[in-house]
Amino acid sequence: xxxxxxxxKRCIAIVPALNEAATVGRVIQExxxxxxxxxxxxxxxxxxDATGTVAEAAGGTLLRLPFNLGIGGAVQTGYRYALxxxxxxxxxxxxxxxxxxxxxxxxxxxxxxxxxxxxxxxRYAGLGTYRARGVRRLGQRIFARVVSLVVxxxxxxxxSSFRALNRRSLSLFAADYPHGFLETVEATVLAGKYRLRxxxxxxxxxxxxxxxxxxxxxxxxxxxxxxxxxxxxSLFRRPAVRLExxx
Amino acid sequence: xxxxxIAIVASIAALIFLLVIFELIRSRRLQERYALLWLITGGVIxxxxxxxxxxxxxAEQIGIAYPPxxxxxxxxxxxxxxxxxYSTVISELAEKNVRLAQDLALVEERLRxxxxxxxxxxxxxx
Numbered sequence: 001x002x003x004x005x006x007x008x009k010r011c012i013a014i015v016p017a018l019n020e021a022a023t024v025g026r027v028i029q030e031x032x033x034x035x036x037x038x039x040x041x042x043x044x045x046x047x048x049d050a051t052g053t054v055a056e057a058a059g060g061t062l063l064r065l066p067f068n069l070g071i072g073g074a075v076q077t078g079y080r081y082a083l084x085x086x087x088x089x090x091x092x093x094x095x096x097x098x099x100x101x102x103x104x105x106x107x108x109x110x111x112x113x114x115x116x117x118x119x120x121x122x123r124y125a126g127l128g129t130y131r132a133r134g135v136r137r138l139g140q141r142i143f144a145r146v147v148s149l150v151v152x153x154x155x156x157x158x159x160s161s162f163r164a165l166n167r168r169s170l171s172l173f174a175a176d177y178p179h180g181f182l183e184t185v186e187a188t189v190l191a192g193k194y195r196l197r198x199x200x201x202x203x204x205x206x207x208x209x210x211x212x213x214x215x216x217x218x219x220x221x222x223x224x225x226x227x228x229x230x231x232x233x234s235l236f237r238r239p240a241v242r243l244e245x246x247x
Numbered sequence: 248x249x250x251x252x253i254a255i256v257a258s259i260a261a262l263i264f265l266l267v268i269f270e271l272i273r274s275r276r277l278q279e280r281y282a283l284l285w286l287i288t289g290g291v292i293x294x295x296x297x298x299x300x301x302x303x304x305x306a307e308q309i310g311i312a313y314p315p316x317x318x319x320x321x322x323x324x325x326x327x328x329x330x331x332x333y334s335t336v337i338s339e340l341a342e343k344n345v346r347l348a349q350d351l352a353l354v355e356e357r358l359r360x361x362x363x364x365x366x367x368x369x370x371x372x373x
Binding site for chain 1: 347
């Protein structure tokens with residue numbers, strides 16, 4: 001007897017966007033080019049420009065937040081949508097065009113093969129020549145060191161938001177996800193705390209096309225302190241949600 | 248110089264204060280971003296309580312003859328900053344609360360319109 005082929009996993013791309021009208025349409029198109037079955041959800045985090053209109057015109061599902069929640073809150077909106085609508089796999093793709101959708105298969109592969117619960121696309125794991133400069137790179141190095149130590153897993157790029165999740169990690173992040181900026185660092189620690197299987201995959205990132213990082217120096221100092229505090233406290237925290245057992 | 252007794256009592260108080268903040272964050276009743284100012288406040292008070300020379304120096308600089316009063320003044324200043332910060336946070340929350348209620352009203356209106364249209368379409372079809 002012939003075994004029926006396993007049902008195709010339902011995949012969703014979550015694209016948090018704040019004033020990215022210039023690039024979000026192309027990002028959606030590129031994701032569709034990779035896999036037309038991908039549902040693309042754009043979470044408009046209180047944009048002042050035409051981000052939402054452009055996203056809908058490009059065929060994305062639009063979740064418009066009534067005001068700016070910050071990147072963590074925006075991404076979690078997408079995770080909750082994905083969980084509520086029964087998606088099996090979710091990827092996060094930034095709206096500024098930094099993440100190259102043609103590399104989606106790279107970060108999806110370990111999830112589809114069942115090898116990992118979370119796959120992180122790392123800029124510093126061998127591929128590509130992208131290097132952040134100055135203080136930014138220093139901060140990234142410090143976070144990578146600290147987080148690797150805490151989750152006991154050698155990670156090179158904890159601030160990369162180019163990630164893929166399976167249903168298990170999706171249900172964690174839908175219930176509990178750090179707010180504010182640099183959320184990926186805290187999210188990685190959280191995943192380690194719940195013993196999710198993490199895997200880094202080397203990816204190439206494109207240079208930011210338009211706009212610069214929105215961070216000022218005092219603000220980035222504040223966030224660095226906040227994230228380090230959060231990571232420290234998380235060492236003493238008991239898990240707040242119970243995850244379903246592995247299938 | 249600040250009397251030992253005051254230094255010890257103040258240090259213990261600051262330490263307990265810091266522990267309480269830590270426990271509040273750990274049990275998720277206080278978010279890290281709102282805890283930072285409190286932690287700095289507690290940290291400064293602890294340092295100035297335990298390190299008597301530093302407090303004496305600070306007191307001399309601002310012209311306070313009795314160092315423990317300086318501890319009082321500095322603690323007061325920090326609390327003032329924290330309170331002011333909270334006032335801005337509350338203002339922001341109030342603003343967002345209004346927006347949420349308005350958005351909800353608009354969404355509800357659209358939903359009712361939709362439902363009415365659907366009912367109309369069904370009635371026509373029957």
